[in-house]
Amino acid sequence: MRWIVLVLVTCFGVVRAQETFVVGSKLFTESVVLGEIVALAAKEATGDVEVLHRDQLGGSQILFNALVAGEIDAYPEYTGTLRLELLKSLGLASDEGIASALVERGVRMTWPLGFNNTYALGMTAERARELGVTTTSDLLDHPDLHFGFSNEFLDRGDGWPALRDAYRLPQDRVRGLDHALAYRGLVAGDIDVIDLYSTDAEITYYGLAVLEDDLVFFPRYDAVILYRADVAQRMPRVAAAIDELAGSIDESLMVSMNERVKLSGESEANVAGSFLAEREGQEFDSQATQAVGVIGRVATATREHAWLVGVSMALATVVAVPLGVWASARPADGQVILGIVGVLQTIPSLALLVVLIRPFGVGDKPAIAALFLYALLPMVRGVQAGLAGIPASTIDSARAIGLGWFARLCVVEIPLAARPILAGIKTSAVITVGFATLGALIGAGGYGKPILTGIRLDDFGLILEGAVPAAVMALAIQFAFELFERLAIPRGLRRGR
Amino acid sequence: MAGLESPDKGVVKIEGRPVADLKASERAAMIGYVIQEGGLFPHLTCAANALLPTRFAGGAPGPEAARERLAELAELVRLSDDQLARYPSEVSGGQRQRVALVRALILDPPVLLLDEPLGALDPVIRASLQVELRRLFQTFSKSVVLVTHDLAEAAYLADRIVLLNEGKIVQEGSPQELIKSPANDFVRTFVGDQVERVRGLLTGGGA
Numbered sequence: 113m114r115w116i117v118l119v120l121v122t123c124f125g126v127v128r129a130q131e132t133f134v135v136g137s138k139l140f141t142e143s144v145v146l147g148e149i150v151a152l153a154a155k156e157a158t159g160d161v162e163v164l165h166r167d168q169l170g171g172s173q174i175l176f177n178a179l180v181a182g183e184i185d186a187y188p189e190y191t192g193t194l195r196l197e198l199l200k201s202l203g204l205a206s207d208e209g210i211a212s213a214l215v216e217r218g219v220r221m222t223w224p225l226g227f228n229n230t231y232a233l234g235m236t237a238e239r240a241r242e243l244g245v246t247t248t249s250d251l252l253d254h255p256d257l258h259f260g261f262s263n264e265f266l267d268r269g270d271g272w273p274a275l276r277d278a279y280r281l282p283q284d285r286v287r288g289l290d291h292a293l294a295y296r297g298l299v300a301g302d303i304d305v306i307d308l309y310s311t312d313a314e315i316t317y318y319g320l321a322v323l324e325d326d327l328v329f330f331p332r333y334d335a336v337i338l339y340r341a342d343v344a345q346r347m348p349r350v351a352a353a354i355d356e357l358a359g360s361i362d363e364s365l366m367v368s369m370n371e372r373v374k375l376s377g378e379s380e381a382n383v384a385g386s387f388l389a390e391r392e393g394q395e396f397d398s399q400a401t402q403a404v405g406v407i408g409r410v411a412t413a414t415r416e417h418a419w420l421v422g423v424s425m426a427l428a429t430v431v432a433v434p435l436g437v438w439a440s441a442r443p444a445d446g447q448v449i450l451g452i453v454g455v456l457q458t459i460p461s462l463a464l465l466v467v468l469i470r471p472f473g474v475g476d477k478p479a480i481a482a483l484f485l486y487a488l489l490p491m492v493r494g495v496q497a498g499l500a501g502i503p504a505s506t507i508d509s510a511r512a513i514g515l516g517w518f519a520r521l522c523v524v525e526i527p528l529a530a531r532p533i534l535a536g537i538k539t540s541a542v543i544t545v546g547f548a549t550l551g552a553l554i555g556a557g558g559y560g561k562p563i564l565t566g567i568r569l570d571d572f573g574l575i576l577e578g579a580v581p582a583a584v585m586a587l588a589i590q591f592a593f594e595l596f597e598r599l600a601i602p603r604g605l606r607r608g609r
Numbered sequence: 610m611a612g613l614e615s616p617d618k619g620v621v622k623i624e625g626r627p628v629a630d631l632k633a634s635e636r637a638a639m640i641g642y643v644i645q646e647g648g649l650f651p652h653l654t655c656a657a658n659a660l661l662p663t664r665f666a667g668g669a670p671g672p673e674a675a676r677e678r679l680a681e682l683a684e685l686v687r688l689s690d691d692q693l694a695r696y697p698s699e700v701s702g703g704q705r706q707r708v709a710l711v712r713a714l715i716l717d718p719p720v721l722l723l724d725e726p727l728g729a730l731d732p733v734i735r736a737s738l739q740v741e742l743r744r745l746f747q748t749f750s751k752s753v754v755l756v757t758h759d760l761a762e763a764a765y766l767a768d769r770i771v772l773l774n775e776g777k778i779v780q781e782g783s784p785q786e787l788i789k790s791p792a793n794d795f796v797r798t799f800v801g802d803q804v805e806r807v808r809g810l811l812t813g814g815g816a
Binding site: 516 | 664665
């Protein structure tokens with residue numbers, strides 16, 4: 113218990129500068145590159161503002177809500193996404209009305225950056241030739257094809273459901289998966305058709321056949337930068353620098369930037385830095401934006417991960433122990449309590465994370481809330497089972513000595529049940545280390561982030577950079593608990609039991 | 610009687626006050642209680658077990674006085690400091706019962722309630738503890754209520770025996786009265802089975 117408090121204390125102490133400009137980006141490479149460009153441009157424009165780039169924060173809805181709520185100040189978006197998904201309820205017929213609709217929400221939109229990254233369907237050239245498919249309508253003749261779409265495309269108003277209706281596509285073998293993984297599935301032959309972003313570097317790399325959108329279903333997805341209207345007042349130079357990005361990136365430039373990150377392994381910061389330098393006719397010095405080394409990255413991820421695990425475990429312990437005591441004192445209530453924490457455990461983690469974004473916003477808070485809820489079951493059960501296992505004669509003996517209810521609990525019952533209680537907390541902690549990697553999906557950072565980036569960039573080393581320390585942390589926690597148990601559990605309980 | 614169960618009928622009073630009305634801490638100061646297996650807590654040392662009531666009961670002595678009292682009682686029941694420093698699982702059954710007895714006496718209660726204190730011990734230890742208990746009871750002036758199935762033990766330790774059957778008093782009196790004039794067949798059978806041992810104890814041990 114004491115070490116948890118210690119972890120808590122050491123984890124506080126994040127100090128923020130007075131004025132901070134926070135850029136967000138979505139889970140795919142192009143968005144991260146654009147986010148990096150915005151962040152660097154903002155940094156160059158002003159000296160006294162702290163600029164943060166919270167990359168890979170989530171999907172369109174998460175980013176847009178975070179922007180409106182003021183958790184981030186800017187992020188790259190696409191007009192088609194705004195019109196048909198984010199502002200769907202307004203039923204805008206063209207891109208004309210977007211800017212004014214955004215102003216009502218306290219958000220400003222730059223002019224288009226200069227390229228259109230629309231959706232398209234793609235197949236391997238070989239398979240397309242084999243089946244004679246060149247247009248989207250040609251898919252009507254092949255109802256047995258396997259489709260693999262990015263999860264967002266699968267659900268969006270302007271995505272698969274509308275596309276299916278427009279073309280009357282008969283395929284029902286459709287699954288959702290990560291966009292970066294979809295390419296691998298396509299090349300491996302597990303999937304026949306995937307959704308593409310037209311500026312994806314993989315299209316030329318894998319020599320994919322882009323199916324013609326013969327009914328002109330997909331609208332324009334002109335890239336723009338959205339930023340909060342108050343940025344113009346709080347830091348006008350940053351706003352001006354963002355506005356200047358309009359018209360500066362054409363389609364071939366964006367494709368080549370995506371390519372440099374995804375296929376050549378350059379860092380997003382490097383690519384963004386060289387773009388800005390070239391625009392101003394300067395030589396780009398890659399040393400200046402040298403990315404942090406492995407050790408620095410792992411240290412940051414470790415701190416973030418320990419924060420997620422430490423806070424959620426501390427909160428869960430504080431709540432679970434009284435709940436467990438209650439459950440064992442009143443078995444009828446105990447049934448209900450264990451039922452509720454058991455049901456919590458069955459909620460799919462991703463769903464829980466996304467639901468919790470609503471009250472908590474993006475970042476570490478919803479992740480901590482989710483981890484807290486998942487940690488309850490093993491802990492409550494440990495406390496309840498431990499207390500229920502104490503013989504009635506021991507309790508009688510404590511009562512006869514004159515111990516009141518609370519003294520009995522603190523001096524006799526909890527120490528006697530220390531073992532199952534500690535075991536429950538240990539189980540929770542170890543599970544939580546694993547669960548916490550999912551926090552990266554909603555911008556909580558931690559070991560999940562290198563894993564997520566590794567999946568996006570198909571970089572196995574980066575995946576290990578998250579997976580290995582996570583395993584080490586789980587083992588360390590296990591070890592620490594065993595050591596603590598050895599020191600804290602009195603000899604009298606260890607022998608003959 | 611120790612206030613752990615509320616009575617179906619009747620009132621238990623100590624020094625004029627109904628036990629049921631006492632707070633747990635007050636009750637502990639009035640009645641020292643030893644249950645069958647001693648009821649020691651395995652996670653505390655014997656000394657900590659014995660001192661536990663002094664930490665919670667009303668009007669308990671301070672830590673210094675409590676330790677002095679512990680030393681006195683330990684000497685009385687022949688427990689060494691070394692034995693007191695051990696955990697209950699590390700001492701013998703007889704020693705555990707002595708610790709339980711010390712714990713029951715630590716607050717110097719006017720009444721001592723022993724619920725089959727020797728029931729779980731083997732006959733040899735049992736016999737020697739019986740001798741010690743008798744010596745102890747004679748040392749301090751307390752009302753001792755001892756529950757036992759062993760009439761010989763009762764006769765040896767007690768001045769007055771109350772024979773209960775199915776929760777009702779069957780006969781009450783000195784050991785001799787029970788032997789000489791049993792109130793009914795139940796008493797006659799119960800006493801008759803054990804009468805030889807009772808006689809032996811009374812003449813042998815009491816001399």
